[in-house]
Amino acid sequence: MLWVLIALLPGCITMIWQFGYGVLFNIIICLSTAVVAEAWMLKLRGRNIKPFISDLSAVVTALLLALALPTIAPWWLPFVGTLIAIVIAKHLYGGLGYNPFNPAMVAFAVLMVSFPKNMTVWVLPSSLLANDIGLAETAQLVFSSLSSSPIIDSITAATPLDEMKTRLNLSQTTDEIRHAAIFSNIAGEGWQWVSLAYLAGGCLLIGKKVISWHIPVSLLAGLFIASSIAYLVEPSISPSPLFHLLSGGAMLGAFFIATDPVTAATTLKGRIIYGLLIGLMSYIIRTWGGYPEGIAFAVLLINMTVPMIDQYTRPRVYGHK
Amino acid sequence: MDSYRQILKNGLWVNNQAFVALLGLCPLLAVSNTLINGLGLGIATTLTLILSNTLISLVRQQVGGEIRLPVFVLIIASIVTIIELIMNAYFYELYLILGIFIPLIVTNCAIIGRAEAYASKNPVGASAMDGLSMGLGFTAALVLLGALREMIGSGTLFANAHLMFGEAASGMTLTLIDDYEGFLLAILPPGAFIGLGLLIALKNVIDKRLAKPSQQTVTVDFATKKA
Numbered sequence: 169m170l171w172v173l174i175a176l177l178p179g180c181i182t183m184i185w186q187f188g189y190g191v192l193f194n195i196i197i198c199l200s201t202a203v204v205a206e207a208w209m210l211k212l213r214g215r216n217i218k219p220f221i222s223d224l225s226a227v228v229t230a231l232l233l234a235l236a237l238p239t240i241a242p243w244w245l246p247f248v249g250t251l252i253a254i255v256i257a258k259h260l261y262g263g264l265g266y267n268p269f270n271p272a273m274v275a276f277a278v279l280m281v282s283f284p285k286n287m288t289v290w291v292l293p294s295s296l297l298a299n300d301i302g303l304a305e306t307a308q309l310v311f312s313s314l315s316s317s318p319i320i321d322s323i324t325a326a327t328p329l330d331e332m333k334t335r336l337n338l339s340q341t342t343d344e345i346r347h348a349a350i351f352s353n354i355a356g357e358g359w360q361w362v363s364l365a366y367l368a369g370g371c372l373l374i375g376k377k378v379i380s381w382h383i384p385v386s387l388l389a390g391l392f393i394a395s396s397i398a399y400l401v402e403p404s405i406s407p408s409p410l411f412h413l414l415s416g417g418a419m420l421g422a423f424f425i426a427t428d429p430v431t432a433a434t435t436l437k438g439r440i441i442y443g444l445l446i447g448l449m450s451y452i453i454r455t456w457g458g459y460p461e462g463i464a465f466a467v468l469l470i471n472m473t474v475p476m477i478d479q480y481t482r483p484r485v486y487g488h489k
Numbered sequence: 490m491d492s493y494r495q496i497l498k499n500g501l502w503v504n505n506q507a508f509v510a511l512l513g514l515c516p517l518l519a520v521s522n523t524l525i526n527g528l529g530l531g532i533a534t535t536l537t538l539i540l541s542n543t544l545i546s547l548v549r550q551q552v553g554g555e556i557r558l559p560v561f562v563l564i565i566a567s568i569v570t571i572i573e574l575i576m577n578a579y580f581y582e583l584y585l586i587l588g589i590f591i592p593l594i595v596t597n598c599a600i601i602g603r604a605e606a607y608a609s610k611n612p613v614g615a616s617a618m619d620g621l622s623m624g625l626g627f628t629a630a631l632v633l634l635g636a637l638r639e640m641i642g643s644g645t646l647f648a649n650a651h652l653m654f655g656e657a658a659s660g661m662t663l664t665l666i667d668d669y670e671g672f673l674l675a676i677l678p679p680g681a682f683i684g685l686g687l688l689i690a691l692k693n694v695i696d697k698r699l700a701k702p703s704q705q706t707v708t709v710d711f712a713t714k715k716a
Contacts, residue, residue: 248672256683282673 169224171378175369176231176424182365183235186293186358189306190240195231197243201250202230209259225264229253232272232424236417236464237279239291240324243310245283249275269471270431276464288460289324293358297323328356329416330460332407341404356415363419370423382439383432384422390447391418398455412451421450421463431471438474438481446470493618500622506599507630507685508692513599516590517631518681522642525649527635528628529583530590533572535624537594540568542608542620549609561604562595569595583652599627630688637684642676644669 183191206226210217230250237246257274261267280287294300301309301323326334328351335345345351373379391412398406412418417425426432426446433442446466453462506512513534521527544564552560573591576584584591594600603623608616639645644666651659674680 260686278674281677281679282675283670284673285670 169228171373171376172228172424173224173231175373175376175378176228176235176366178365178369179235179362179420180231182362183239186295186361187239187291188294188297188301189303190238190291190301190310191234193243193306193310194234194237194239194241194246197246198230198234198237198250199227201247202226202254205251205254209255209263213259213263215263220264223264226254226258229258229272232420233275235420236272236276238287238289240289240306240309241286245279245286249279252278265430267430268474269468270425270428273425273464273467273471277468280459280464288326288330290327291323292325293356296357327416327460328359328411329454332411333454333460336405342407343404356411359416360414363414366419366423370419373423373427379423379427380436380439382436383427383443386440386443387422387426387447388413388418388443390444391451392447394448394451398451406455412454416454416461417463418450421446421467425463426467431467431474433474433477433481435478435481435483437483438477441477441481442470442474445473493615496615496618497622497625500619500624500626501629502626505626505630505692506602506623507627508689510599510602512602513597513627514685516593516597517627517634518678518685520587520590521631521634521638521681521684522676523639523648524632524635524646525583525653526586527631529580529653530587530594531624531628531631533576533587533591534594534597534600535621535628536572537565537568537597538600538603538620538624538627539617540620541565541600541604542616543613544568545604545608546611546613546616552609557609558601558605561601561609565600565604566595580653586649586652599623633688634681634684637688638675638680640665641672641684642674642680643671 180191180195203221203226206221207217210220230253233249233253234246237249253271253275257269257271258264258267261269291297291301325331331348331351332342332345336342351357370379370384374381374384392409395406395409395412399408422443426443433439446463449466449469450462453459453465457465459465500506504510507514507517516530516534520530541561541564545561548560548564569592572594573584576587576591603619607619611619636646639648644664646663646665647658647661650661654661672680675684
C-alpha cells in the first residue's frame, strides 16, 4: 500500500500545482478523518488497531477520495465522504477484504447523488485564473460557507467533461467546443497534466509489480475503443478518444481505483473482462448518462459483476476437464 | 393463550414485524421519507390489522383449511378499501402523497402473516390485541425510520404535519438546522435501506445488552423468534 501512496504523489503534486490549495485541504481532511474513523471502527469491532491502521488501506482510500472530489469543497464534503467510505462502505461490510464495492467510489457516488451542487463546482486551473488564490484565502473558502462567497462564480467552472456534455446537448459541434479556453485543444487545461502524472504513477506501480497491467490496460482500451468508434462515425458530436482518456478520472480510475485488490476480479482473463467492461460502461455513462463523469459509477456497477466474472473465468484445475 | 401484556411486548419489540420479522418492507421503505408520511401509513396499517385480525378470528371456525387464504385476502381487501375511502374523504392530501401504498396495504405480508399465524388460531380478544400491538410496532418502525430520514435528509421534523392534524398543526414543523443543504441520499431509496439496517443493528445491540445479565433470556428470545 505504501507504493500506491508513493505512486499517487506525482498526481497529488500536479493537482495542487494546477488547481491550487483546495486539493491540499481535501487531502488533509480526508486523511485525518479516515485514520480516526478507522481506529474508531476497529475499536468498536474489537480488533487490533495497530496492524490494521498501519496497513495504510484506509489512507489509500481517503487519498483516492480526496483526489476525486472537486478542487474546492466545503470542509464537510470530504469529511462526510470519508466517513461513508470507512464506516459504511468498508467496516459495515466486514472490513478490509470483505467489501464488495470500492469504498472511495461508494463515497464519491453517495456525495454525487446527495450534493450535486457542491460536487460540480471545480476551481478553474490556475493558468486560467486572473489572480491566484492564496492559502489563507482557500482556507477561508473551505471553512466558511462556500456557496455564499461573492467570488465563487469568478473562480469556478464546470469540468471539461461537464462542459462538453452541456454544450453537445445545446447541439454545438466538438470543433466549436474545443476552442474554448478550458479545453486547451486536447482534454482540458490542467487536466491533461494531471492525467499524465497519474499515468506515470501507474507505470511505476506496474514496474514495481504492485499491480498487474491487465486491468488498467483493458480499462483504457475499453474506453478508447468505444470512443474511437463513435469518433470515426460521428466526429462532429463525439469528443476525440484522447479527450476521453486524458480528462476526468480515467487515468486515476484505471491505475488506482479499478485495481483495488479487494473489489477487482482476480483471474487473469477475468481482469481483462472487468477492465473492458468498466471502460465501456464509463463511456456509456459519460455519453448518455445523467452525470458528466462515469468512472465512479462504472466501477461500482462492474464491482457487482466481479463474483460472476471470477466464477466463469476460473482457470481449469490441472487434471480436470 | 398469551396474556395481553405479553402480546403487546411481542408486537412492539420481541417480534416487531418490521425489525425482526422483516415483513412489509416495501411500504416501510417507500413511504418513510418523512415522519408524517410514516405515521399516516402506520395508522392505516394498524387499523387494517386490528379489523382483519378481529374478523378473521370470528370466522376461524367456519373457514376450512383449503380456502382460508382467499377468504383472508378478501376480508383484508374489503377493510383496506374502506380505509382507503375514508382517507380519500378526510385526509385527501395525505391520501395523494401515500398514493398507491394505501391500496397496497392489502399485499403487506405483515397483515396476512398475522392472520395466518395468529388470528386463525386464537380467540377474538387476543387476536384484536395482537393486531393492535403488531400495528403499533409497525407504526413505531415507520415513524422512527421516517424521523431519521427526514432529519438527515432535509433537516426538519414533522414537516407537512397539517396533512394529518389540520391547519392548526402547520406550526409544528421543527427546523433542526438552519440553511441545511439536505443530504439527498437519506430521502432516496438507498437511504431507506441503510437507515433500516442501522435501526435493526441498534435493536440487536439493545437486545444483546439486555440479555447479558442472565443467559436464560437469550434462549427464550431465540425460541419466540423462531416461532
